[in-house]
Amino acid sequence: xxxxxxxxxxxxxxxxxxxxxxRLESGLTPFSREAAEKGLPNSIFGVSLMxxxxxxxxxxxxxxxxxxxxxxxxxxxPAHQGRGLAKWxxxxxxxxxxxxxxxxxxxxxxxxxxxxxxxxFGFNETAPxxxxxxxxxxxx
Ligand SMILES: CC(C)(COP(=O)(O)OP(=O)(O)OC[C@H]1O[C@@H](n2cnc3c(N)ncnc32)[C@H](O)[C@@H]1OP(=O)(O)O)[C@@H](O)C(=O)NCCC(=O)NCCS
Numbered sequence: 001x002x003x004x005x006x007x008x009x010x011x012x013x014x015x016x017x018x019x020x021x022x023r024l025e026s027g028l029t030p031f032s033r034e035a036a037e038k039g040l041p042n043s044i045f046g047v048s049l050m051x052x053x054x055x056x057x058x059x060x061x062x063x064x065x066x067x068x069x070x071x072x073x074x075x076x077x078p079a080h081q082g083r084g085l086a087k088w089x090x091x092x093x094x095x096x097x098x099x100x101x102x103x104x105x106x107x108x109x110x111x112x113x114x115x116x117x118x119x120x121f122g123f124n125e126t127a128p129x130x131x132x133x134x135x136x137x138x139x140x
Contacts, residue, residue, distance in 0.1 A: 013046030025076035
């Protein structure tokens with residue numbers, strides 16, 4: 001049994017330096033600092049996974065506060081992966097989702113194989129009836 005007693009979830013978005021580092025080191029496409037400075041304060045909800053004083057994971061919910069929400073930025077530093085900690089993050093986000101209006105539409109784009117994580121928290125693939133589409137303005 002994995003001992004995760006050194007970890008804890010805190011109910012806040014990571015500070016910007018940690019956010020930038022987590023995206024980079026977990027292999028997610030990094031955003032510019034300017035973009036992150038603008039975007040993070042507009043989060044609806046976020047969590048930080050802490051190991052002592054170090055932020056080692058995160059998850060965020062963005063949206064309009066009433067109708068549409070999106071789960072973003074699910075990431076754990078490589079050295080801390082595979083211990084079930086992403087499930088802690090998703091459980092915390094799910095607790096928050098449970099407080100949303102019952103008609104809320106909560107979506108996400110899953111980078112395979114993370115779809116196996118999200119399917120354990122009630123997220124179902126929408127294809128073929130609807131498919132995720134994305135427009136990237138400019139390669140990062
Ligand atoms: C996705 C990520 C957060 C999972 O973190 P983790 O700590 O390894 O996840 P957990 O140990 O809590 O495992 C939870 C589930 O994730 C699934 N999973 C997600 N990514 C996986 C991977 N790379 N390999 C195997 N299983 C994976 C498994 O189904 C697992 O559940 P199970 O053990 O019951 O089968 C982590 O791999 C990561 O940060 N990846 C880089 C960033 C990324 O791709 N984020 C998702 C963007 S949509």
